[in-house]
Amino acid sequence: MIQKGDAKQSEKIVVQVDAELEDIVPVFLENRCGDIKAMSLALEQSDYETVRILGHTMKGVGGGYGFDAITDMGQSIEQAAKKKDSEEIRKLKGELSTYLERVEVVFE
Amino acid sequence: MSKRRSAIQIMALGRSELFLAISSALGLTKVDAEEPSPVAKPTTFEDQRALRILLAEDSQDNRLLIQSYLKKAPYRVDIAENGEIAVEKFISGEYDLVLMDVQMPKMDGYAATKMIRKWEGEQRVSATPIIALTAHALQEDILMSLDAGCTAHLTKPIMKATLMEAIYEHTESSVMA
Secondary structure (H helix, E strand, C coil): CCECCCCCCCCCEEEEECHHHCCCHHHHHHHHHHHHHHHHHHHHCCCHHHHHHHHHHHHHHHHHHCCHHHHHHHHHHHHHHHCCCHHHHHHHHHHHHHHHHHEEEEEC | CCHHHHHHHHHCCCHHHHHHHHHHHCCCCCCCCCCCCCCCCCCCHHHCCCCEEEEECCCHHHHHHHHHHHCCCCCEEEEECCHHHHHHHHHHCCCCEEEEECCCCCCCHHHHHHHHHHHHHHHCCCCCCEEEEECCCCHHHHHHHHHHCCCEEEECCCCHHHHHHHHHHHHHHHHHC
């Protein structure tokens, strides 16, 4: 898996993913959009346990699909939730959102 | 190495290699012992038998991923969305291997594994390999899964090669039986 481009916010992030996973990657990415919504809701209610679980799950699944960056972000979200650091969680949520907007998957 | 192979190999050696071979034979040079050849692993799914696998995993993403990894294998994969369902399915079914997520709702993987081991003990049946799947990489988490009765532990994210190797390793003895 190769991830390119980090310099500009508008640049695409190209991720090469095994063609065997072509059918399930769209669901995976959609679920991450769902995670952002769930995280926003949990943050409003200061429900850090839900945020921690969301981060933990992201950490455990991203790399398997070829998205190492999602595993890394998940780990950071989990850590921030443990510290109840809402500012950091918001920042990471923004990073995840930008990543999902910029990511371009190439199956090979 | 057979004597015949040794002779053929020496014939094909260069001068420095020949010197090394002779000094080794005379005990003048120490050479590393040959590595024992590893047990041949099946190279294709056709070489493998149809395993019955129980996958206990609450995350839809991970279920889809593991099912996708195994779709070309001659395995039957049953799904349990939590530990409670995993125990029920294990007791009513027959499995060669269990892939057990640790963090699940209702009943976690540790509790489910303990219940399975207890049931196996009561029924006096041999222990089915249970591979714990966790997103924790800490040594204490690995020890906790082993203490609960898991046979092995894999850290998420799970890569295909790692999973296939673990399945092979923990079902090999039953294949040989």
